[in-house]
Amino acid sequence: MLTNRQRGGKLAGLLILIMMLTVTACSGSGNGNGNGNGGAPAGDQTTGDTGNKSGGAPKKLSVSMFDRGQVSSDEGTYEENRWVDWIREQTGIEVTFAPVPRNKAQDTLNIMIASGQAPDLIWEYDRNYIGRLVSQGAIQPIGDYIEKYSISYKKYLEQNPELVPYLNFNGEMYAVASKRAITAVANHAMWIRQDWLDELNLKAPTTIEELVEVAKKFKEHYPDSTPIVGGNKSDIYAALHGAVFNHWYLEDGKMKLGATLDRYADAIALEKELYDLGLVDREYLTDTTNQRSNQLWTTGKAGILLGQWSNEPLNRDLLTTVPDARPVPLEAVSTKNGHYGTYQEAPPLFFIAFSKDMKDPETAVRYLDWLVDKGWFTLMNGMEDVHYEMADGVPKQLDGAKFEKEVRYAAEYAVLRQDNVKAEDLPLKAAGDPLSQQIAQLSADALNTAMLHEFRRDIPFQPNFDEINEIRSTFDTFLNEIRAKATTQGPKYTAEWALGEIRKEWERLGGAKAEEIAGAWYEENKASFE
CATH class of the missing domain: 3.40.190.10 (Periplasmic binding protein-like II)
Incomplete structure (x- = not known):
């Protein structure tokens, strides 16, 4: 029988092959620090019985994640490290992780899906990408699963109903998400x-x-x-x-x-x-x-x-x-x-979807319940008295360098979380050494500075229609090529030339029809945006 580490090795090999076939996609943004209401207990943190108490075969679940290159060699890999071991121990689920390069995430996930290697849980920051997976039939509706199996997330969604419109596509719920703290809105x-x-x-x-x-x-x-x-x-x-x-x-x-x-x-x-x-x-x-x-x-x-x-x-x-x-x-x-x-980001943090081929949605829901309940806190802050201590209700780092090495990357696993950290909490959370305090104060100043001016967002989220999604796949690639050409190829290729080429390609691909659909969608939904 393969061990967990052997499975991780096989998956890593597959992903290396996949990444060799991918092309560069746009990159985005990062993870934030969390804040909770107290330390995570050492024992089982689930709200339901996710473990295998009866002695039968362990429940299994595979989850995508972003590889940002933050795991040092002596910590292991994104597939196998102290936090993956801890997740398995706490949940009783044999969870495996499928890292995808952050800057090539969608291309890599697309290849995994097309080759039948998609993980059970697929997540992205980009709601439009989830919408494309809906249109392709690559993911499945999950509202019934949440209603039937969930305790913690169902309660969380009742407390945060503003998230619901972001999670629905074509009148059905296709994703789960938690709210961003201000540290993740910026x-x-x-x-x-x-x-x-x-x-x-x-x-x-x-x-x-x-x-x-x-x-x-x-x-x-x-x-x-x-x-x-x-x-x-x-x-x-x-x-x-x-x-x-x-x-x-x-x-x-x-x-x-x-x-x-x-x-x-x-x-x-x-x-x-x-x-x-x-x-x-x-x-x-x-x-x-x-x-x-x-x-x-x-x-x-x-x-x-x-x-x-x-x-x-x-x-x-x-x-x-x-x-x-x-x-x-x-x-x-x-x-x-x-x-x-x-x-600046919209309120939902990550959009987590269920692969169409998922075999055990109950285990997936119970895993997400564990995350949103208490699992997220330890993954974002580490172990109490090892990586942090509670001070004035805030988890304060004990050693900044130790946190950076041993804990920072673990936030990638906390895809549902309930942090409400504020700018003024950052120095309180940071380790007490002068360098950590200097950096934390810079971060607090940066957070406040980043929010001084409102990012222009005319509508809360983008329309999701097959006609638009099909155009975007080709159009975005063309757009990147034209932008690069205008930037690097000298005075002949001006910004005005680039815009002309962009508009011609948009029109050729059916942009006028896409605008008509988007306009009708806006008129139908604008009352709910106010």
Whole structure:
């Protein structure tokens, strides 16, 4: 019989083969820290009997997860480590995990589904992706399962009914989700080296034009630097202009896709300008894992980071390598199109769906009940008196470096959670050493800064229709190619040229019909959005 570790090895081998076949997809955002009402008990934390008390064959469940490269070799792998062992012990379920690269998650999941290797539980941040799986018949309705088997999650949903519209597709419930804490509503953010500003007697930029000028000054004074780095650059450019490529917007009362708007051309023009001026890494479009970008920041070779507000690991590495560095959060700058914040998330955290081939939905529901009840707390905070101690109702880290190594990655398993951590809690949660406290205070300031300006979201969530989903699959690939070409291929390929090509492709794929469907959907549902 195969051991759990052997199974993990076989799954890892399969995933390596799968990942070799995938193409790069867009990346997104990160995990946050949690806060609970008390420590997790050492014993069974379930609300129901998920374990195998009768001595029969153990219940089995497979779950997808994001591989962010955070598991050190001496901790194990995402498939086998201390937390996977703990989950199995606590639930009595033989849970296996199928990691997918964060920046290639949807492509990898698509291949797993097509090859009949999909895990039982599939989750993503992107509601649109779940909608496409609904249209493809890859996942199944789960409302009856929640009603029949759930205790904790059913109660949680009754207490948070605002989540329900996000979970329903075609009038049926196809996913579960928990609410985001403010630490997870905030997502993208901007950072700047205050020590570089001070050395050059510069003020923090407040407009997009000033941002470009500051980056130029950084390049002149620090010729070996890359002024602007970060894996969320293009998304931040678009958000600042109020035109995220895959969001729908109300323009003169009509539904329009962000990538087809004049404002999106402004975002491409900014990206092209920064590239042409040499203010960004010339290889960033192929830096799909953000390895180069992160290295430039953490070694002190970059002045502005366009990444995430929760930048603790990178800032820890930077301040360890360059102790005199002073990274500070940078408020979102204004553009000619308005003063919008960087990307902020809608209320649901992750969307967890059930594969159409799942054999044991009862075990899946009971596992999710365990997570949302108490399992999430330990996965996000570690073990009491080992990784944290309770102080004023907040789990306070005992050792920042130990937490980063042994606990940080465990949050990937907590796909349902009830954290309500606030900015002022972050220094209370952090370890007491000076570096951890410095980083925690930076994070608290960054969280407040990230929420200063409202992200433009004209409708709460995107419409889900086959006609739109089918277009998006082809259109998004085309869009990335056109954006890259306009950015890197010289003056012939302007932002205006790019927008013209985008609109022609949108029209060719049936964009006018998609807009008509989206408009009808908006009129039918707008009363519930208010």
